[in-house]
Amino acid sequence: MRPAHRPVYTEESIYLSLTIGRPRGNVRLDYRSCVVALAARMTLGTFFGDEKMTTTGNRRQVASTGIRVLACLAVVAFLAAGCGSGNVMMKAERISAPEQGKALVTFVRPSGFGGAISFGMWDGEDLVGVLNAGACIQRQVAPGEHYFLARAENWSCVKADLAPNKHYVIKANPVMGVMKARVALDPVTQANYESGQTKNVQKWLAKLKPMTPDPQKAGAYAADRQAQVREACSMFQSGKGRYETLASQDCLPQ
Numbered sequence: 001m002r003p004a005h006r007p008v009y010t011e012e013s014i015y016l017s018l019t020i021g022r023p024r025g026n027v028r029l030d031y032r033s034c035v036v037a038l039a040a041r042m043t044l045g046t047f048f049g050d051e052k053m054t055t056t057g058n059r060r061q062v063a064s065t066g067i068r069v070l071a072c073l074a075v076v077a078f079l080a081a082g083c084g085s086g087n088v089m090m091k092a093e094r095i096s097a098p099e100q101g102k103a104l105v106t107f108v109r110p111s112g113f114g115g116a117i118s119f120g121m122w123d124g125e126d127l128v129g130v131l132n133a134g135a136c137i138q139r140q141v142a143p144g145e146h147y148f149l150a151r152a153e154n155w156s157c158v159k160a161d162l163a164p165n166k167h168y169v170i171k172a173n174p175v176m177g178v179m180k181a182r183v184a185l186d187p188v189t190q191a192n193y194e195s196g197q198t199k200n201v202q203k204w205l206a207k208l209k210p211m212t213p214d215p216q217k218a219g220a221y222a223a224d225r226q227a228q229v230r231e232a233c234s235m236f237q238s239g240k241g242r243y244e245t246l247a248s249q250d251c252l253p254q
Contacts, residue, residue: 088130088221092212094205095138102140103162105148106169108204109133114174114181120151120221121172125229127222129213131172136208147236147243149229152183157236157243160187166251169201187246193253201252 098104107121107128115133122128124147129137131150143164150156150172158170168187175182188201213221222229235241 088214088217089132089135089137089211090214092138092210094210095140098165098167099140101143101164103143103164104138104140104167105146105160105162106136106138106167106205107131107148107172108136108169108208109172109174110204110208111174114176117152117174117181119172119174119183120225122149122151122229122233123147124149124233125226127213127218129211129218130221132211133174134209135211136204137211147233148185149232149236150183150185151225151228151232153177153180154182155232155235155241156183156185157232157241158185158187158246159236159243160246161248162246163248163251166248168246168251169205170246171204185244187244187250188252189246189250198253 095104095106109119109131112133119131120127121131121137123139123141128139128148131137141162143162146160146162148158148160148170152174154177156172160168160170162168171186171188173184173186175184188197193201232241236243
């Protein structure tokens with residue numbers, strides 16, 4: 001009986017996992033691990049003069065120079081993906097209740113995962129702000145239908161039907177992507193509150209740092225992305241894109 005094959009974690013297999021978006025053979029690593037492993041191997045190889053590596057099986061020799069270059073590019077892209085957007089925001093006062101006749105929507109991001117990546121948040125084609133880890137953005141809006149969008153490596157959307165004088169919460173979840181984090185908007189619904197999530201939501205609202213767009217910088221940020229946002233809005237509004245829903249009754253219990 002032949003011994004079971006055990007996966008060997010080589011730079012080549014990790015690189016292929018990173019670039020083609022699925023495991024190579026039996027290798028199962030998340031993409032953050034791939035980037036870190038490649039960066040470490042690239043650095044060690046540079047210091048110790050290791051020019052080639054050997055893979056299991058056909059013993060094919062693969063020059064490490066190209067992989068080091070690609071790894072370096074991947075690390076740069078991974079670390080720089082969130083740059084240029086965090087300074088769009090400024091500190092804001094916490095809002096506890098909606099204005100009369102308005103609906104209050106709070107976008108929260110309690111998870112620190114993917115913290116280097118900022119999520120661009122939109123109400124249709126209007127900029128809501130740039131949501132960073134450990135922060136929240138609050139927006140007073142007119143009641144009725146809204147398409148709330150978030151942008152990272154992908155687009156995520158919540159179609160909301162909002163009632164006046166109610167407070168709604170939408171959570172932005174970072175998800176592992178290929179070159180940077182993806183985003184998944186998760187509306188907090190009546191079912192979540194009934195299942196005991198109210199305390200968690202209240203904790204987010206009390207502890208996350210409220211931020212608002214800086215008027216002197218937000219205009220340029222929005223203008224640079226207007227064409228992409230318009231295209232994404234059209235996709236979701238036409239039904240071509242999948243979205244989550246937030247009903248008028250899915251408000252924070254009073």
